[in-house]
Amino acid sequence: MIGQIKELYNFRELLKNLVIKELKLRYKRSALGFLWTMLNPLMMMIILTIVFSHIMRFDMKNFAIFLLCGLLPWNYFSHSLSMSTMSLISNANLINKVYIPKAIFPLSIIFSNMVNMILSLIPLFVLMIFMGIEIQPSVMLIPILLLNLILFTAGISLFLSCLNVFFRDFTHMIEIIVTAWFYLTPIIYPTDMIPAKYEMLFKLNPLVYIIGGFREVIFYGRIPDFLFIIISVLASLFSFAIGYLYFYKNEKQIIYYI
Amino acid sequence: MSDNLAVSINNISVKYKLFHERALTLKETVINLLRGKKDKFEYLWALKEISMAIRKGETVGIIGQNGSGKSTLLKVIAKILQPSEGKIQYNGKLSAMIELGSGFNPELTGEENIYLNGAILGLSKRDIRQRFKEIIEFAELEKFIDIPIKNYSSGMYMRLGFALSTAVNPDILIIDEILAVGDESFQKKCFKKLDEFKERGKTIIIVSHDLNSIESICGRAFLIKEGRLAADGPPTEIINLYRQSISPLLPALSEIVQETKSEGDTSNRLGSGEVRIKEVRFYNSSGVETDLFNTGDNLVVRIKYLASKRIDKPVFGVAIHSENGIHINGPNTKFSGFDIDFIEGDGVLEYIIKSLPLMKGNYYLTTAIFDYTCTHPYDYWEKCCQFNVSNVNIKERYGIFYIPSEWKRI
Numbered sequence: 001m002i003g004q005i006k007e008l009y010n011f012r013e014l015l016k017n018l019v020i021k022e023l024k025l026r027y028k029r030s031a032l033g034f035l036w037t038m039l040n041p042l043m044m045m046i047i048l049t050i051v052f053s054h055i056m057r058f059d060m061k062n063f064a065i066f067l068l069c070g071l072l073p074w075n076y077f078s079h080s081l082s083m084s085t086m087s088l089i090s091n092a093n094l095i096n097k098v099y100i101p102k103a104i105f106p107l108s109i110i111f112s113n114m115v116n117m118i119l120s121l122i123p124l125f126v127l128m129i130f131m132g133i134e135i136q137p138s139v140m141l142i143p144i145l146l147l148n149l150i151l152f153t154a155g156i157s158l159f160l161s162c163l164n165v166f167f168r169d170f171t172h173m174i175e176i177i178v179t180a181w182f183y184l185t186p187i188i189y190p191t192d193m194i195p196a197k198y199e200m201l202f203k204l205n206p207l208v209y210i211i212g213g214f215r216e217v218i219f220y221g222r223i224p225d226f227l228f229i230i231i232s233v234l235a236s237l238f239s240f241a242i243g244y245l246y247f248y249k250n251e252k253q254i255i256y257y258i
Numbered sequence: 259m260s261d262n263l264a265v266s267i268n269n270i271s272v273k274y275k276l277f278h279e280r281a282l283t284l285k286e287t288v289i290n291l292l293r294g295k296k297d298k299f300e301y302l303w304a305l306k307e308i309s310m311a312i313r314k315g316e317t318v319g320i321i322g323q324n325g326s327g328k329s330t331l332l333k334v335i336a337k338i339l340q341p342s343e344g345k346i347q348y349n350g351k352l353s354a355m356i357e358l359g360s361g362f363n364p365e366l367t368g369e370e371n372i373y374l375n376g377a378i379l380g381l382s383k384r385d386i387r388q389r390f391k392e393i394i395e396f397a398e399l400e401k402f403i404d405i406p407i408k409n410y411s412s413g414m415y416m417r418l419g420f421a422l423s424t425a426v427n428p429d430i431l432i433i434d435e436i437l438a439v440g441d442e443s444f445q446k447k448c449f450k451k452l453d454e455f456k457e458r459g460k461t462i463i464i465v466s467h468d469l470n471s472i473e474s475i476c477g478r479a480f481l482i483k484e485g486r487l488a489a490d491g492p493p494t495e496i497i498n499l500y501r502q503s504i505s506p507l508l509p510a511l512s513e514i515v516q517e518t519k520s521e522g523d524t525s526n527r528l529g530s531g532e533v534r535i536k537e538v539r540f541y542n543s544s545g546v547e548t549d550l551f552n553t554g555d556n557l558v559v560r561i562k563y564l565a566s567k568r569i570d571k572p573v574f575g576v577a578i579h580s581e582n583g584i585h586i587n588g589p590n591t592k593f594s595g596f597d598i599d600f601i602e603g604d605g606v607l608e609y610i611i612k613s614l615p616l617m618k619g620n621y622y623l624t625t626a627i628f629d630y631t632c633t634h635p636y637d638y639w640e641k642c643c644q645f646n647v648s649n650v651n652i653k654e655r656y657g658i659f660y661i662p663s664e665w666k667r668i
Contacts, residue, residue: 014377016377018377020374021370024366025366095338097361098379099337167284167287168283255339
């Protein structure tokens with residue numbers, strides 16, 4: 001296992017290049033280029049804000065900011081999942097022709113999406129200043145939350161990318177699971193809206209902590225309590241360990257199935 | 259592993275699971291599981307117990323028929339495929355050219371692709387920057403380096419691929435069949451680059467069907483047959499062995515012809531008929547059709563054929579027999595390295611003898627069209643026509659062959 005990590009480290013140049021490629025291709029030949037990273041969540045936010053505060057009459061102060069705090073990390077998570085599920089299969093040609101540690105492909109997606117995610121935090125803060133919301137010192141915790149989010153997403157992504165080589169219909173299932181997960185996680189609604197009898201069930205959802213943390217530090221401006229942080233760190237480590245182990249146990253079989 | 263070895267291959271075997279019925283989706287797997295049905299498969303040994311020791315600075319060729327396992331072997335050496343059993347050890351950096359430009363992304367420019375693919379081949383950004391000029395010079399792409407490579411011609415694409423693979427400056431270079439592509443000047447350039455590599459004491463491993471280049475480049479050859487190492491030795495010897503192992507099929511064929519004849523059938527022709535030889539005519543040096551020649555004349559055989567569908571990589575062959583049945587020669591386009599990509603519809607092929615070395619007599623010409631493995635005849639027309647040679651130009655009288663020679667008193 002040490003050898004594998006060392007090998008990945010030796011290929012860091014490739015990882016960097018693949019991340020750059022992902023970013024370049026995403027914005028190639030689009031007039032607005034990188035601006036899309038910031039425009040996309042803003043548009044989404046505008047739509048959801050109109051729907052929730054004007055049509056569904058959801059009464060909450062600064063609902064737009066509330067929404068963005070959950071939506072940005074969620075977008076990162078769901079985009080990474082659906083893209084990395086296909087990452088090995090869409091690079092089959094390369095895998096058959098050159099030796100590359102295969103984890104590079106899902107990981108390049110994890111990192112390129114992270115660049116997007118960080119860029120999209122910029123308009124969030126601009127919006128907050130614009131709306132006169134004070135930015136609290138608790139935002140200093142964002143790097144830790146990001147690291148946590150990366151680990152959690154990477155674990156699931158490694159697992160799914162490998163599994164999808166063996167069972168090709170997994171892509172379709174992912175879409176359904178991700179949609180359900182979106183509504184089961186307090187992203188478009190606050191945690192206190194969850195009925196008391198389901199509260200325990202919601203507490204089992206790791207995304208409540210991993211994504212919820214962003215809302216705590218940015219929107220509410222408070223530092224989450226210790227247990228909250230411990231659970232989210234443990235969930236991420238667990239996810240990463242499972243994904244990583246599964247991937248390396250099956251890595252050598254990939255070439256025969258791809 | 260001793261220090262003077264570049265690659266040491268120890269008893270490797272590769273087995274594939276050959277699925278007859280395989281559940282490709284989770285849904286099928288679950289249904290099969292519920293029904294108690296298991297995936298049907300058998301194991302196929304693509305390679306069996308192969309051991310090789312390739313010394314540093316050696317250039318070796320791996321030859322064998324299609325499906326013999328030589329490409330699998332190359333993939334194993336290139337670390338793409340993990341052997342099921344056995345072990346490989348390396349001394350030095352490895353670079354493989356299994357397919358030129360396989361990592362190219364059509365949307366990216368030439369320059370961006372150089373950086374991306376350099377990284378795929380294990381180069382750092384600094385390495386690439388240092389060799390950047392050398393790469394685009396070799397690929398002759400100075401003017402096109404900043405346009406997306408989807409706009410490149412296939413030649414430009416290949417040049418860039420080759421330039422990149424060699425820029426890695428590996429200690430061990432692995433090449434699969436790729437030298438067969440590209441025009442002549444590009445091939446020359448590639449061979450020159452390979453010579454440079456050899457001079458610098460690098461190890462080169464080549465898989466190719468092009469026996470002539472194997473013979474000229476390699477210092478040693480391996481013959482792979484049905485997944486096993488059949489022979490190892492000097493290229494000329496191994497290539498002869500290989501040719502012998504595939505050529506017995508030709509005499510066997512003429513035996514079939516004999517058999518059909520003995521059954522009272524006068525046909526001297528057989529084959530599956532996708533390509534038919536329409537007519538075979540002889541022409542002299544001034545382009546006049548004739549079947550009378552003199553020793554030393556030019557002789558042109560013009561073969562008209564009709565391919566009813568597209569045939570990839572056909573092999574045309576002729577044979578000359580003397581009147582009393584001596585087999586004089588039997589060249590074909592494959593032996594001569596004159597590869598034909600494909601044929602379709604009507605066409606004409608010429609076989610040209612520059613200076614006919616035959617003595618006075620009647621000779622028969624046999625013409626045939628085979629597939630690339632030379633095992634499947636499309637049309638095999640034995641002794642389809644004859645020509646006559648008289649020796650008015652020379653004074654020799656005996657034998658069937660005129661060999662230009664001289665005498666000297668010492």
